[in-house]
Amino acid sequence: MAATFSSQNRTLISSAALNRPKGRIAYWTVLTLIVAVFTLVFLGPLYWMVIGGFKSAQEVVANPPTFIPKHPQPSNYHTAWSQLKIARLLFNTLYYAFGALAFQLVFDVAAAYAISKLRPVFGKLILGGMLATLMIPAAVLIVPQYMTVLKLPVVHFNLIGTPWAIWLPTVANGFNIFLLKRFFDSIPEDLMHAAAIDGASPLRTLWSIVLPMSRPILGVVSIFAVVNVWKDFLWPMLVEPDPKQQPINIGINSLSQGVPENVLIAALAISAVPTLLIFLLFQRNIMSGLTAGSLKG
Known part of the structure; x- marks a missing residue:
């Protein structure tokens, strides 16, 4: 044979x-x-x-x-830490990063849950529009975003120089919504029906059933949210003119006048340490979260 x-x-x-x-x-x-x-x-x-x-x-x-x-x-590293006020810049960056994370977890989770489980009439069209925004280069959106935060529609507030100018544009993240939606799709519908039979509202089902099961993907979204704010340069430079309130990447650039190049390089090395630690500590969580929900059980 x-x-x-x-x-x-x-x-x-x-x-x-x-x-x-x-x-x-x-x-x-x-x-x-x-x-x-x-x-x-x-x-x-x-x-x-x-x-x-x-x-x-x-x-x-x-x-x-x-x-x-x-x-x-x-001693170059000590000089960079003190002369460029790295501690203050790190605090600013953490403040912006975790503020953006809080807003993303609230609004992106709500959007993904609504599209995946509540299934509104135009849910697929809305999701398609969100994913279409990923095809647009970020630089193209700089001008309309800046005009928006310069004079917020309806209320006409000027957000320049406030944390809201950094937080609000990060909320509508199509990639994170897509990741969350894919994971929510993998949660069995039987659990959702059982919760509804027991009298749980959609919000209670989200809080008591969906979120506890979604820890892997929530960890991935959290890491992405923090790193995206940490590495962003152009947008914070436009909306936060005060060097004392800027995140670390922009603050180093603003305070680098007259600083020797070796001290400036030391400051850049310090600024890269937190993101490297995040990746090294959570690389398994990142990979497991990205693959979670790819197969329905």
Whole structure:
């Protein structure tokens, strides 16, 4: 009987070739080179930034550059922390980030729950419109957003220089709503019907059943919300002119006049630490949350 061959078992290199000594050597050589190249590409700039903070001002601009500081100066980081008021800028950034997170959790969860479980008449059309906004470059929306917060429609409030100018544009996040909606779709309808039979209102069902089951995706949305505010540059620079109230990326830029380049690089390295820690600590949560809800059980 002829052996059947499944297309799912096809690979670039056959298992028989990999079992040979030359095949294993070639495989591990290529794999090691690929991993080394991608590691260098992704970690190279980070390494360059960190060691730049240890160099002197002359060594930073030296040509050819040095890959290891000749005379390390750890005091550059202390100078950056005190001279650029990093502690205050970090507090501002946390304030904006967690404020945006609170609004996103309230409004994005409500929008996703309504589209997924309450199913309004034009729910699919609304979701399609939200997803269509993801196709629009963020830079295109800068001018209309700025005109909106400059004179808020109906109430005619000027939000420039207030945290609301940073918080409100982050609320309508089509990507987060889509992630939440996909996860809510995976929650069995039997649970929803059982809650309705017991007399639970849609709001009570959301609070008592849906949200406790949605912790993985809520964690992912929370991380995305914090990181998006943390790394944003152009919008906070436009709507928050006071350097003392700016987030860290903008504050470093505003307070960097007359600061040596090595101290400025040290400040940038400090500003990158929180987001790196968030990724390293929660990378498993990010991956599990993104894949959660992709298959219905």
